[in-house]
Amino acid sequence: MTIFEGLTSGFLQSISLEVLPYLSIGAIFGLVVGIIPGLSGHFAMAMAVTFLYTMEPASGIAFLMGAHATVAQGGGLTAILFSTPGTGQNAATLLDGPPMRDRGEAGVAVGAAMASCFLGATFGALVLAALIPVLREVVLFFGPPEVVMMAFLALTFVAVLGKEDLIRSLIAALCGLLLAMIGLDNVTNTDRFTMGLLSLSDGLSLVPVILGLFAVAEMFDLWGTGGSLARGVTKPLSAAETQRQIFRGVGLAFKNWWLVMRCSAIGTAIGIVPGLGSAAASFIAYGHAKQTSKNKETFGKGNVEGVIGPESANDAVEGGAVASTIAFGIPGSSSMAILLSGLFIVGLETGPRMLNQHLDIVFVIIFTIIIGNLIGTLVGMFLVNPMSRATAMRAEVIVPVLMAVILTGAYATDRAMFDIGVAIVFGIVGYLMKVLNYSRAALLIGFVLGFAVEKNLYLALLLDGPFFFTQPIPAALGLFTLAFLLFNILSIIRDRRRA
Amino acid sequence: MSNHNDGRQKTGIHALEILFLAFVGALVLAAFVEAFSYKLVSSRTPFVIMVPLIALIGVQAFQLRKAGALAEVRYHIGEAMRGRNAVFGKLGWLLATFVVVGLLIWTLGHYIGVAIFMLALMRWFARERWVLALLVTAGTVAALFLLFEQGFNVELYRGLLFRYLAGYRVF
Numbered sequence: 001m002t003i004f005e006g007l008t009s010g011f012l013q014s015i016s017l018e019v020l021p022y023l024s025i026g027a028i029f030g031l032v033v034g035i036i037p038g039l040s041g042h043f044a045m046a047m048a049v050t051f052l053y054t055m056e057p058a059s060g061i062a063f064l065m066g067a068h069a070t071v072a073q074g075g076g077l078t079a080i081l082f083s084t085p086g087t088g089q090n091a092a093t094l095l096d097g098p099p100m101r102d103r104g105e106a107g108v109a110v111g112a113a114m115a116s117c118f119l120g121a122t123f124g125a126l127v128l129a130a131l132i133p134v135l136r137e138v139v140l141f142f143g144p145p146e147v148v149m150m151a152f153l154a155l156t157f158v159a160v161l162g163k164e165d166l167i168r169s170l171i172a173a174l175c176g177l178l179l180a181m182i183g184l185d186n187v188t189n190t191d192r193f194t195m196g197l198l199s200l201s202d203g204l205s206l207v208p209v210i211l212g213l214f215a216v217a218e219m220f221d222l223w224g225t226g227g228s229l230a231r232g233v234t235k236p237l238s239a240a241e242t243q244r245q246i247f248r249g250v251g252l253a254f255k256n257w258w259l260v261m262r263c264s265a266i267g268t269a270i271g272i273v274p275g276l277g278s279a280a281a282s283f284i285a286y287g288h289a290k291q292t293s294k295n296k297e298t299f300g301k302g303n304v305e306g307v308i309g310p311e312s313a314n315d316a317v318e319g320g321a322v323a324s325t326i327a328f329g330i331p332g333s334s335s336m337a338i339l340l341s342g343l344f345i346v347g348l349e350t351g352p353r354m355l356n357q358h359l360d361i362v363f364v365i366i367f368t369i370i371i372g373n374l375i376g377t378l379v380g381m382f383l384v385n386p387m388s389r390a391t392a393m394r395a396e397v398i399v400p401v402l403m404a405v406i407l408t409g410a411y412a413t414d415r416a417m418f419d420i421g422v423a424i425v426f427g428i429v430g431y432l433m434k435v436l437n438y439s440r441a442a443l444l445i446g447f448v449l450g451f452a453v454e455k456n457l458y459l460a461l462l463l464d465g466p467f468f469f470t471q472p473i474p475a476a477l478g479l480f481t482l483a484f485l486l487f488n489i490l491s492i493i494r495d496r497r498r499a
Numbered sequence: 500m501s502n503h504n505d506g507r508q509k510t511g512i513h514a515l516e517i518l519f520l521a522f523v524g525a526l527v528l529a530a531f532v533e534a535f536s537y538k539l540v541s542s543r544t545p546f547v548i549m550v551p552l553i554a555l556i557g558v559q560a561f562q563l564r565k566a567g568a569l570a571e572v573r574y575h576i577g578e579a580m581r582g583r584n585a586v587f588g589k590l591g592w593l594l595a596t597f598v599v600v601g602l603l604i605w606t607l608g609h610y611i612g613v614a615i616f617m618l619a620l621m622r623w624f625a626r627e628r629w630v631l632a633l634l635v636t637a638g639t640v641a642a643l644f645l646l647f648e649q650g651f652n653v654e655l656y657r658g659l660l661f662r663y664l665a666g667y668r669v670f
Contacts, residue, residue, distance in 0.1 A: 036646065047651065167559050174552040175523065178530065178545065185541040192541060193530050223620075396625035397635060400617040404639050407604070407613065412653045417605060424597040436516045454544045 003132065003359065010363020013058045014371060022059045023368055026066025027375040031383075033067070034074020037084050037211055037409025041071040045338040049345065057346040058364050064342045065368040068335055069121060070376030072278070072314045076113040077380055080307070081106055081387050082229060082402055083218040084409075088206045089278035089314040091444055092286040094214045096299060096306030101229065103302050106388045107242040111249020112304050113311040114377045116260055119253060120312030121373040123264035124271065124319025125366045131323050132355060132362065142273045144459035145468040149477035150273060151453045154280055155445065156485050157287030166492060169439040176443040179204060180450020187458055199418035206279065208410040208419040209447060212426025213433070213440045215406045220431050222395045229391040229398060237392075242385045252304050253312075259289060259305060260312045267313030271320020278317040279448045283441060285313030291488075318369050326350050326362060513563050514575040520563070524556045596620075608658030614640050 013019055026048060033044040048067040052060040075090035080097035093113060100109035155173065182193045183203030194200035222229065237245070253260060263285035270281040289309030290299045299306050325336040327350075343350060348358055355362065390398065410423035433440050460468040469478050531549050534542040563569070582588055596616075604612030614636050621632035647653040657665075 033651075036651075043651075167555055167562075171523075171552065171555045171559060174548050174555065175527075177548045178527070178552065181545045181548070185537075188538050188541045190537050190541045192537060192545065193533060396621060396627055397631070400620040401635060401639050403620075404613045404617055404643065407600070408609065408643050408647060408655065411609065411656060412647060412651075415653065417656050420604060421601055424601060427597070428594060432515070432519050436512065436519060457544070458540070 006359030006363050007129070009360035011367055013360060013364050014062065014367035016058075018056065019059050019062045019364070020371075022055070023062040023066040023372055024375055026063040027070045027372040028379055030067040030070035030372070031074040031376050031379055034071035034076075034087060035078050035383075036074075036412075037078070037207070037215070037406055041068050041087065041089075042335040042338055044068055044071050045335055045342070049338055049342050052342055052345045055346065057348060057361060060342065060346045061348075061361060061364055062368045062372075064339060065365055066372040066375070068339070069315075069318060069369050069372035070380075072311070073114060073117045073373065073376040073380050076117060076311050077110060077383065077387065080109045080113060081384075081391050082215075084215040084402060084406055085210060088210050088448070089282055089317075090310075091210050091214065091279060092282040092310035092314075092441065093307055095286060095441055096301075096303050098218070098229075099300070099302030100304065100307065101391060104237065105245060105302070106391060107237065107245025107384060108249040108252065108304065109302075109307050110384045110388075111246035111251075111381070112253045112307050113249070114246075114380050115250040115253035116263075116308045116311040117315040118373045118377045119257075119260045120264040120267055120314070120316035121318055122370050123261065123312070124268045124316035125369040126319070127265075127268045127316075128319040128323045128369075129363070129366050132359075141473060143463070144456040145464055145471055145474040146477065147273055147456040148453060148460050149469060149474040149481065150270070151280075151449045151456065153477055153481045153484070154284045154449055155453075156481055156488070157284055157291075157445065165437055165439070168437060169442040172433065172438045172440070172442040173446040176446020176448075177450040177453070178446075179209075179443075180447050181454070186455060197418075199416060203451070204422060204447075205413050205416075205419055206448070207413040208422040209426050210444065211406050211410050212423040213430035213444065215402070216423055216427025217430030217434055217440075219399050219403050219406070220427060221434065223399045226395050228393060228395060237388060239385050242388055243381075246381050246384060249304070253308055256305060256308050259292070259308055262292075263288060263309040263313040264316035267316030268320040270313075271317035271322075272324050273320075277448065277452075278314045280445070280452075281317050282310035282314040283445045283448070285309040286441070315373060319366075322365055322369070326354060326365070511571070511575050513566055514572045517560065517563055517569060517572050518576075520556055520560050524553070524560075527552055527556070604656060604658070606659050608661050609655035610640050610644065611658065613643070 014023070029048070030041075030044045033041075033047075044067040045064055048064045051063065055063065071087060072089050075085050075087040076093050076097070079085040079090040079093040080101055083094060083098045085091050085094060097109045097113065100106065180203070182200055184190070184201050185192050191201060266285045266288060267278070267281045270284065271278070286306060286309050289305045290296055293299065293303065293305050295303060295305075321336050322339070325339060340350060343354075348354060348361060407420050407423065410419045411417065413419055430440055432438075433443070464471065468474060527549055530545065531553070534545045534549070537545075579588060579591070596619075600612060600616040603615055606612075607615070617636040617639060618632055621627040621635065622629065643655070647655055
């Protein structure tokens, strides 16, 4: 099957009556899962996979990918409206989404987020399509040394996030890295910093930590200050005004097309490399958006670019992640592992065989990502109006309701009572960090990257010795990291002199 | 007078940061000592993280000391003990409420624990009407049940009491 034949067949299958209904149901299901805290993309896929046994390959894969594709959109919606991200990949959206809501621009933020998600996913899917002929060679370039250097590059974005208060940001980032060390060391099987608690052997789960740091802390702050979630809004926006704002947000995403492209490229590149994940991608994209913006000082205070950057990156990850899963049959995340099992269930085998004999299915996956996100965007826009009305409710009513949802979400991630405690503890830590001006985003970047850094550093040292960073790609990445760091340090010194 | 109050408030935040750093620093130092008991392969990365972290905590504490926060710590703790420090008082309430809700969920289960927590917040803390508090609580708990248990087949925690009554004796 030639690429053109595969593309045509894949497209026709994706819009056929046998596939499109399954894709639509999957997309709406994924959106609902994304809205609920604690339920993530791999949860949506795990639930969807149970229906695959009776489905045709194209329908089954469309259902599965549709469910996965829209999770980030649902999570972005609640991150902006309720300061409660449905999944880890939307944590970066919390930095500028809720401040926009507080200014009465919830519709703009959601519209921009939804459109960015769609554009990012389309970008990632198109890159996946373009990479098909050279996929094996591209993925083979990335081993542990490259992942380590990319993770170091990601860590330097802490310097961008915390430019205003570098020492506090570095303390937060290092604390995040240290928190990632908790649990069983995968090299020596030694329990580290677990205090003898069995629940800590697997380390701290990402979702309860995020819910605690951002959502619980926000709820406590709101309870203390009173008012409503949307603090600058005295009465709920009308349906017509909300729709107008949404279209303005969509327009802003298209207006910032170059930022969308750059952040999508970041997301896709990180998706191709197994082990970093979409949470890291969205923070790196946020850092990049801030770094390159003309209005750096408004980041964190409700800059729409701070929503567009991470939202386009976290959906673009899909294309890259699917690429490495299809080319090698090696999943880079739990979601991709479930996709792999889904492919096996419908009788498909990944690797060169799939790229040669089932190219149409590869294109079904590509078109599913694009169409699924389009469905998610359209449905999400209709959800904004009723949901945004809740943001104008009084704190005395909305805080108890959201706290109940947050605590349930923390439990639902791993069905562990311990995670409720984790969310509570990190809620207190998050509130203190907010009051004391410590960057919660920096802590989260450290936490997200800590595991990947340690594991790949060990492998890189084992495979290539202590000078692994002198190989061409790691060396290039290392030089870029140093240049980036130097540029930021110099700009900090310059800003201080001016002040 | 206003300037004096602003100054006190600022040093209050600094004093809180000193306490926060002392807490984090103590945890990191404990982890540092603990890491010596691991094999070098397991402890080298934590050491690489902790050494600069301890140094940075020291630098930040030094800067706060220069700002006069250290001398104010005892005063603000005293004020908090007497219930006169708003930030410290708020944190105390937060801690107590969360400990209670954790214990409630652990012993009585997710639904009862969450319901009592919501009722307590709305009725006793926010002085909402009984009808509204009961309706919102019942609606939320029902929605959680329908969404998680019926919709997504996620069984929420039933609590120690339920397990005991169901015949479990090993917790």
